[in-house]
Amino acid sequence: MPHADTSLVPDSIKTKSEFWTHVHDQLEILMGGQRHWVSNLSNAASLIYNSLQAFPSNFGDGERSVNWCGFYLISSLFPQPRFTDASMDPESQTRASTNMLLGPFSGRPACQWIEVSPRPRGVCGDAFVKRSTVLVLDVLTYPGHIACDGDTKSEIVCPLILRKGGEDIVVGVLDLDCLAIGGFDADDQVGLERIAALIIRSCDW
Numbered sequence: 001m002p003h004a005d006t007s008l009v010p011d012s013i014k015t016k017s018e019f020w021t022h023v024h025d026q027l028e029i030l031m032g033g034q035r036h037w038v039s040n041l042s043n044a045a046s047l048i049y050n051s052l053q054a055f056p057s058n059f060g061d062g063e064r065s066v067n068w069c070g071f072y073l074i075s076s077l078f079p080q081p082r083f084t085d086a087s088m089d090p091e092s093q094t095r096a097s098t099n100m101l102l103g104p105f106s107g108r109p110a111c112q113w114i115e116v117s118p119r120p121r122g123v124c125g126d127a128f129v130k131r132s133t134v135l136v137l138d139v140l141t142y143p144g145h146i147a148c149d150g151d152t153k154s155e156i157v158c159p160l161i162l163r164k165g166g167e168d169i170v171v172g173v174l175d176l177d178c179l180a181i182g183g184f185d186a187d188d189q190v191g192l193e194r195i196a197a198l199i200i201r202s203c204d205w
């Protein structure tokens with residue numbers, strides 16, 4: 001099967017629960033045992049985003065479309081330059097240690113840095129610090145929401161939690177935005193948390 005076809009959604013899939021199981025299984029096939037997070041998160045963002053566009057019963061029509069799907073990650077995960085001078089000024093060093101950085105995504109351009117300490121910012125910062133999914137039915141009512149796209153009406157952010165040596169390490173978040181108020185619900189939360197767990201165990205961090 002061509003790789004792009006993994007984002008097609010068969011007509012037999014009717015419920016959100018069936019949809020997320022389908023996306024989960026397609027992502028597992030797509031990653032195929034290759035464990036680099038850059039490649040896997042790139043395909044995950046594209047697969048989720050394009051599968052949602054292809055699921056008309058819930059997300060596919062224009063007004064209810066999901067308009068962004070992507071990742072913010074702790075900046076220490078990012079590859080260091082190999083061929084150019086990597087020296088950072090003190091201000092950039094501080095920002096890198098207190099913020100998540102934009103990772104692979106599908107959708108329109110978004111903010112690059114999201115602060116997590118000393119004070120978390122936005123839905124993403126809150127999900128990171130709370131270590132639990134944050135579901136926002138109406139972003140206008142959410143204190144501190146970061147409006148990367150003024151058209152976004154609702155949002156869900158799911159942390160990526162790595163369990164290592166008895167400790168939970170949050171390596172980043174998976175963020176989805178929707179053009180409709182109340183675009184996401186508990187079924188989406190269950191489906192995305194399962195996908196987040198798949199991503200965590202399928203990559204080297």
Ligand code: SME
Nearest residue numbers: 110122123124145146148
């Ligand atoms: N709205 C997010 C910021 C990221 S964008 O949605 C892509 C937040 O409040 O954290």
